[in-house]
Amino acid sequence: MKLHFEPHQSFQLDAINAVAGIFEGQPPDRGDFEYLSGDALFQGMGIGNRLTLGDEQILENVRNVQKVNGLPVSDALDGMNFSVEMETGTGKTYVYLRTIYELHYKYGFKKFVIVVPSIAIREGVLKNLEITFDHFQNLYDRIPVNYLVYDSKRVSALRNFSDNNNIQILVINIDSFAKDENIINKPNDRLTGKRPVEFIQSTRPIVIVDEPQNMETDIRKNAIANLNPLCTLRYSATHTNRYNMVYSLDPVRAYDLGLVKQIEVDSIVTENDFNEAFIALEKTTATKTKTSAKIKIDVNTASGVVRKTVTAKVGDDLYELSGRRDVYKSGCIINGIDVADGFIELSNGETIFTGDARGGLTDEVMKVQIRKTVEEHFQKERKYQDKGIKVLSLFFIDRVANYRAYDASGNALKGKFALWFEEIYNELSSKSSYQGLISHAASDVHNGYFSQDKKGNWNDTRGNSQADDDTFRLIMKDKERLLDIQ
Structure with a gap:
């Protein structure tokens, strides 16, 4: 091509x-x-x-x-x-x-x-x-x-x-x-x-x-x-x-001049949900002198809102740690940190355990997003199949591990996003309305490009480090193959 x-x-x-x-x-x-x-x-x-x-x-x-x-x-x-x-x-x-x-x-x-x-x-x-x-x-x-x-x-x-x-x-x-x-x-x-x-x-x-x-x-x-x-x-x-x-x-x-790209927005949550305070507890730690918690929140930065991990102790206010984001203004003071059972208690009475989160996107919401994307993709495939136009759908994800993980021996495993995708793809492609349209197996039609660590495993990166070079080069240099209708 x-x-x-x-x-x-x-x-x-x-x-x-x-x-x-x-x-x-x-x-x-x-x-x-x-x-x-x-x-x-x-x-x-x-x-x-x-x-x-x-x-x-x-x-x-x-x-x-x-x-x-x-x-x-x-x-x-x-x-x-x-x-x-x-x-x-x-x-x-x-x-x-x-x-x-x-x-x-x-x-x-x-x-x-x-x-x-x-x-x-x-x-x-x-x-x-x-x-x-x-x-x-x-x-x-x-x-x-x-x-x-x-x-x-x-x-x-x-x-x-x-x-x-x-x-x-x-x-x-x-x-x-x-x-x-x-x-x-x-x-x-x-x-x-x-x-x-x-x-x-x-x-x-x-x-x-x-x-x-x-x-x-x-x-x-x-x-x-x-x-x-x-x-x-x-x-x-x-x-x-x-x-x-x-x-x-x-x-x-x-x-x-008719040059503007048009996008479609399909919302599955209310507008207010995007402004909910996101709080995820990553771990709790105790030393001889203090107890602290690693908490992921949305923080105001010079370049916009960034989801990052902060360290908090009892009495800290997530409103201040977030750069004074209004969504954390009420009820987000750390009232307690329980290292033994692995949870924090907020001033609004809410308890969050290690590995849990409140606000942001839940698994249920993310799975619905994948379903809606696959549905829209199939509908566009049917619409454009006789015009020689290839349909591509792109997912931006929060963590590589949600798409691709590794066992103790270093063998690649499908993360929950990949498993959800294949489950939904197989379900929808079997419908009579798409018979003869979808000719590829679910495992053959999705992939992800991520940077690799020294062991060859995929990791999260920001897109500006030496580790990203091969990733971006692969994406850009494979453009013709990606766009090829075959």
């Missing part, structure tokens, strides 16, 4: 032309120049981006682009930061990758760095570079292009990024260069004592920031500025700061 890309969608071309218009009047440049690092001149020639336009001309170009696109006109450049707003699902990654080709085609720019906030997004970018390669090669006369992902174990690859005369695209996670102690920022003997980042700085790259709202701290903004960018192009659907906005495909306009 090979994915097809439509090259003539006006809402994408407008975004590409908006960025290209920033540099109107810039003569094409072959890119050879001597470059400086601090006060020391590097030996030889580097291949980099060179901008001949002054700030006044750039600002005039930006204002012209903004007028064409019906956007507020910038009073000043506010640095060489330019923002593109594109609603989720409208081809943001396609747009900025094609913009790379367009900027080279018109102005000869060759060095580009794509900065991403997470491993998941990085793998998505790499997959898009792979699947759009032939498409862009056909559009741009098969111009040579090299792309690589930054690897702290292979920093010498940055020398080739600097010296190569072709289009060079470096994909790098912000956490790989945001701190002074990162390998990229330290002198390296394999690079004759130079810091690896100097090979990026020397090229004056055009930096593309994917999801810049995740990089607005001073440390991260300074790290991006330290790359010595010719300019920074910022792509997101949800900008925190709209620096020199040159194109906007917001939710309203995307809806008017």
Whole structure:
């Protein structure tokens, strides 16, 4: 299976032309120049981006682009930061990758760095570079292009990024260069004592920031500025700061153009149930000096509400431990901790035993959710079977162990979610209304992607650690097989 890309969608071309218009009047440049690092001149020639336009001309170009696109006109450049707003699902990654080709085609720019906030997004970018390669090669006369992902174990690859005369695209996670102690920022003997980042700085790259709202701290903004960018192009659907906005495909306009993805919501609990205080007792502990309990609750954080484990003692108020979430305001003081019998008592008189929970999703509710999903899936299978459209259903789960567990010998076992799924699948697929439609066994149609520990077992992860690399790479690189109707 090979994915097809439509090259003539006006809402994408407008975004590409908006960025290209920033540099109107810039003569094409072959890119050879001597470059400086601090006060020391590097030996030889580097291949980099060179901008001949002054700030006044750039600002005039930006204002012209903004007028064409019906956007507020910038009073000043506010640095060489330019923002593109594109609603989720409208081809943001396609747009900025094609913009790379367009900027080279018109102005000869060759060095580009794509900065991403997470491993998941990085793998998505790499997959898009792979699947759009032939498409862009056909559009741009098969111009040579090299792309690589930054690897702290292979920093010498940055020398080739600097010296190569072709289009060079470096994909790098912000956490790989945001701190002074990162390998990229330290002198390296394999690079004759130079810091690896100097090979990026020397090229004056055009930096593309994917999801810049995740990089607005001073440390991260300074790290991006330290790359010595010719300019920074910022792509997101949800900008925190709209620096020199040159194109906007917001939710309203995307809806008017018929581009918005539609979702269906099927609620099986009342709205108030989502706001109920979740409290789960994980364990109770006693030492010579104190008694405490490990309790999982929903906690306010800078990034939103997160379910996490807190340690509480008698007298502690879960309202305070939750970051003052209103749902814990009444009756959630720890009145007692019984280690012998393994329970806690709340000030509202409620008792919760180890392994039990109140609030949140119960097994009964979660099983109904799986049933509703399988029912909807089968109905859509029947609806689209003659149109060559493959139906996929996705579950986000709270714990890997609920889907896949292991016995003492390390043998994989089906968790309760997998068992419920197969039970429901077999029951519904046997109905006469689905005869001839469902041809696969229940065990063949579901799977889960999780990170592995050193023993090869699956574990819970956050999506931003080294352990997640293989997981996300597998998900992204299996996209064609996943979408194949066969």
